[in-house]
Amino acid sequence: MLTTTLLTVWLLLPYLAGFVAALLPSLARALVLFLCLITAVVGCSALMAADQAGVALTLLGPTGVTLQVDALAGWFVLLDAVLIAGVLLACWDRLADTSMPLLLLVLQGGLNTAFAATDLVSIYVTLEVVAISAFLLILRERSERCLWVALRYLLVSNTAMTLYLIGAGLVYAQSGSFGLQALAQLPLGAAQAFVLVGLFTKAGVFVSGLWLPRTHAQAPAEVSALLSGVVVTAGVVPLLRIGQLDPRLLVCIQVVALAGALLGVLAAQQTADVKRLLAWSTLSQMGLVLLAPVAAGAMAFSHGLAKATLFLLAGRLPSRQLQGWQERPLPLDLQLGVTLASLSIAGVPPLLGFAAKKGLLAALSAPWAAGVVLVSLGTVMVYARLWGAPVSQNSSAEPLLNPPLRRSVTGLVLVLLLAGIWQLQSTLSWGALLSTALLLAAGVALQRLLQRFRAAALQLPALGEQLQDLLGNLALVGSGLLLAFRLGFS
Amino acid sequence: MASIRLLELLILLAALAGFTGLLLRRNLFLKVLSMDVMGSAVVALFVLLAARTGLRSPILTGLAAVPAAADLAADLADPVPQAVILTAIVIGLSIQALLLVVVTQLARIDPSLDVSSFESID
Numbered sequence: 355m356l357t358t359t360l361l362t363v364w365l366l367l368p369y370l371a372g373f374v375a376a377l378l379p380s381l382a383r384a385l386v387l388f389l390c391l392i393t394a395v396v397g398c399s400a401l402m403a404a405d406q407a408g409v410a411l412t413l414l415g416p417t418g419v420t421l422q423v424d425a426l427a428g429w430f431v432l433l434d435a436v437l438i439a440g441v442l443l444a445c446w447d448r449l450a451d452t453s454m455p456l457l458l459l460v461l462q463g464g465l466n467t468a469f470a471a472t473d474l475v476s477i478y479v480t481l482e483v484v485a486i487s488a489f490l491l492i493l494r495e496r497s498e499r500c501l502w503v504a505l506r507y508l509l510v511s512n513t514a515m516t517l518y519l520i521g522a523g524l525v526y527a528q529s530g531s532f533g534l535q536a537l538a539q540l541p542l543g544a545a546q547a548f549v550l551v552g553l554f555t556k557a558g559v560f561v562s563g564l565w566l567p568r569t570h571a572q573a574p575a576e577v578s579a580l581l582s583g584v585v586v587t588a589g590v591v592p593l594l595r596i597g598q599l600d601p602r603l604l605v606c607i608q609v610v611a612l613a614g615a616l617l618g619v620l621a622a623q624q625t626a627d628v629k630r631l632l633a634w635s636t637l638s639q640m641g642l643v644l645l646a647p648v649a650a651g652a653m654a655f656s657h658g659l660a661k662a663t664l665f666l667l668a669g670r671l672p673s674r675q676l677q678g679w680q681e682r683p684l685p686l687d688l689q690l691g692v693t694l695a696s697l698s699i700a701g702v703p704p705l706l707g708f709a710a711k712k713g714l715l716a717a718l719s720a721p722w723a724a725g726v727v728l729v730s731l732g733t734v735m736v737y738a739r740l741w742g743a744p745v746s747q748n749s750s751a752e753p754l755l756n757p758p759l760r761r762s763v764t765g766l767v768l769v770l771l772l773a774g775i776w777q778l779q780s781t782l783s784w785g786a787l788l789s790t791a792l793l794l795a796a797g798v799a800l801q802r803l804l805q806r807f808r809a810a811a812l813q814l815p816a817l818g819e820q821l822q823d824l825l826g827n828l829a830l831v832g833s834g835l836l837l838a839f840r841l842g843f844s
Numbered sequence: 845m846a847s848i849r850l851l852e853l854l855i856l857l858a859a860l861a862g863f864t865g866l867l868l869r870r871n872l873f874l875k876v877l878s879m880d881v882m883g884s885a886v887v888a889l890f891v892l893l894a895a896r897t898g899l900r901s902p903i904l905t906g907l908a909a910v911p912a913a914a915d916l917a918a919d920l921a922d923p924v925p926q927a928v929i930l931t932a933i934v935i936g937l938s939i940q941a942l943l944l945v946v947v948t949q950l951a952r953i954d955p956s957l958d959v960s961s962f963e964s965i966d
Binding site for chain 2: 417475478479482485486489490493498499501502504505508509512513516519520522523526527532820821822825826829
């Protein structure tokens, strides 16, 4: 059904639409929606295709661009279609005469290609396109805070990608090809270390991903939703593809990913800010996504939808302080959205997060699965901080959610719910229900216990998150990988 | 071959110098320039990669005089890394420009552009 010509047109269409949107700004929003529709159709047909390997494209000869539109790419492509449409609808009225639709088109073009690309150079180019459009999106708000966060983001991202490019050069020097296949066949060494450190940074994993919490917490709400939901996964997909091709590197990626997942839940425990809590949780969930390439698509899809919902709603909160959350009343609609989305990330049926987490556990061997359960417990504890605020009674005040935002959030939660119910019959069992209930109860109880100590404990400073540290982290992770490869890591 | 290894070493030293500057400089403007030093070193690396097979530009002049395949590969540079790095140069330039625009905006907060004065914005 998907042919080479159709796919090439699909990959180029966002950029063409971008030109049209620049010339005819009145059409821009409609064009974004149209492109999201096409992208969703492509994503669905890649997922539904009987052949899991999908369609492989080789453009411009044997040394040219290679792309693979398979089930893995399908999930991510669908995610970016749904999220970009969701964010556009959430702030539809405010975007009439801005450059945001244009940026969304370029972002979509970059993301679509990043999810499909299987050679190091295409991945480099698309990740840079994605980084530049994300940078410009953060700058939608011209505050000093956003200027600094955007600069920090692009500086770290470009440094990581420069290291990645050195790795790509070394791969070509040794094998004469830029394909991921060539990377997977080389003996472990500096080339893989450079490529991995670049991708780890982009994917927001472990210490190389420490740029993520502040960036995602300080960006404007609708941009945070995109950054945390889908932009960060642009670095995840190449890592998953490398893991699929090379079992040696898969183990290495899994170790770093699980460490990142644990770091994320631990750090989210001690933060005092809602948006930082969500951002730390993204860092942790990206670790889980990277653990198993087979289950990664569903994990990233369910996390992306839920996290985007949470960030969109967090933008409307009267206060970002977590201190005293259980005493401050909030309107029912906002609470319902926050609770449903966070329950999905915590893996509670019938939401999609449950099926995704069961798929992940099924794809992993026992020791890794134990790690996932530990991280799941941590995740429940993190989100238990957002549950149980009293419902505000006064309906006279202006509603916190405006109609477009309410529609968009409802849509995102409905997708989570319906897709979850659709996936339910294959994953639901009494054992799974019981373990989820136990996990949920244990998490909430532990959180209540921890809450007593948190009030007394002093807030830790943002450790390792200054620009200097972020750049140092790149060197740290890179040399760590190199050392591991030299010591005969298998 | 020895000269190529030596050049490779020098290029990697240049990349390291750029990275060290990025780490140690306190001034944002100098940080961005250090990043460019690193980027230039990568460009040099790719040019060197292309030059391993020869130095002549891989451009045919006139289709009538196509040399035999054996002669063709003799001393021509490898076009693939060159094409790749051309893209990377363009991307590097645009990122550099964007970063410098933001740096000029940030100079309003602290004209000396010291990193520590921006970390506290929250």
